[in-house]
Amino acid sequence: MERKIRVILAKPGLDGHDRGAKVLANSFRDAGMEVIYLGLRQTPEMIVAAAVQEDADIVALSILSGAHMTIFPRVIELMKVEGLTDVLLTGGGIIPDSDMDELHKLGVGRLFGPGASLVEINDYITNWVQENRK
Numbered sequence: 001m002e003r004k005i006r007v008i009l010a011k012p013g014l015d016g017h018d019r020g021a022k023v024l025a026n027s028f029r030d031a032g033m034e035v036i037y038l039g040l041r042q043t044p045e046m047i048v049a050a051a052v053q054e055d056a057d058i059v060a061l062s063i064l065s066g067a068h069m070t071i072f073p074r075v076i077e078l079m080k081v082e083g084l085t086d087v088l089l090t091g092g093g094i095i096p097d098s099d100m101d102e103l104h105k106l107g108v109g110r111l112f113g114p115g116a117s118l119v120e121i122n123d124y125i126t127n128w129v130q131e132n133r134k
Contacts, residue, residue: 005129007058010038010047012075015065020092020114024060027118031126044071048078051087057129059084061091068095072103080107088128092116 007028011018018040028035036054038047051059059079063071068091076089092112095103100111110124 005033005058005125006054006056007033007035007060007125008038008047008051008054008056009035009060009062010042010050011040011062012042012044012047012071013063013065013067014041015063015067016040017064018062020064021062024062024118024121027122028125031122033122033125044074044078047075048082048084051079051084052082056084056087057133058088058090058125060125061089061093063091063093063095066094068093068103069099072108073106076107086132088125088132090125090128092121 009021009025011021025035025037036050038050047059059075061071061075079087079089088109090109090111095111095113103111112121
């Protein structure tokens with residue numbers, strides 16, 4: 001039996017609004033994924049440590065605070081240091097298209113904005129794991 005997709009879901013920084021992250025966590029679980037929700041006010045170091053400890057396939061960040069150009073690059077940097085080159089860093093929030101383009105160039109996966117389809121997000125994660133799991 002194939003191992004379930006393991007998703008680390010976190011709200012980094014000082015953003016205190018986590019309703020969307022909880023909706024995503026439920027959607028991921030309903031799709032058969034195993035979700036480790038770290039909760040609010042997570043640092044990049046805490047997020048990457050959890051990804052290592054939990055043998056995650058996916059790290060998903062929900063950022064509404066505007067700190068995406070600081071947090072995503074720091075998380076991807078720490079993931080590389082820890083050898084997590086086979087783990088997808090994805091997420092969403094209020095992120096301008098131009099910033100999404102810059103983050104993609106750094107190695108961040110697809111990012112989703114408000115109103116994104118839960119089916120589309122689940123399909124993206126499932127397809128990525130099927131194509132990249134070793």
